[in-house]
Amino acid sequence: MSRELMFENDHAICWKTTITPNAPLKMHRHDRARCIVGLKGGVLKKTEEDGRVSNLVFETGKAYWLPKDPPNELHADVNEGEDDVVVIVTELKEEADRDGTAEFGAKREPFAGLKMPKGWEPPTTKRDE
Known part of the structure; x- marks a missing residue:
């Protein structure tokens, strides 16, 4: 999987994600509502911590x-297809993101450039395994 930051300001953060075939993502959750646009469509198999499986x-x-x-619910995704799935993700920030009280990270300045900072990833809650 790869991510390319497209823009970030006080209201939203947007990135392009490429999900390669058969490279499962770690258990995680999305801490913000988001709009996803399929640039190169496909299906991701989503597995919840409790074993429930669905297709995105x-x-x-x-x-x-x-x-x-939902709080405290994690899932993992995998592209079981033969081709990359490429999407643009835009997350809408909340007031807690702007004032530094968001539970998943400290306040940080919006990224001003279009080059991906080393190690950048969207603010999600993950479990290392």
């Missing part, structure tokens, strides 16, 4: 709205 289908050229994940 992203069609090329279509946009999807996903709410933030």
Whole structure:
């Protein structure tokens, strides 16, 4: 998987994600609501911590709205297809993001450039395994 930061300001953060085939993502949750646009569609298999499995289908050229994940619920995703799935993700920031009280990270200045900072990743809650 790779991520390329597109922009960030006080209201939103946007990045392009490429999910390569058969490279499972670690257990994580999304701490913000987001809009996802399929640049190169495909299906991600989503597995919840409790074992529930569902498919996230992203069609090329279509946009999807996903709410933030429920607290304390993690999931993992995997692209079991043969081709990359490429999406643009735009997360909407809340007041807690702007004033530094968000539970998943300290206040930081919006990224001013378009070059990916080393080690950048979106602010999600993950479990290292």
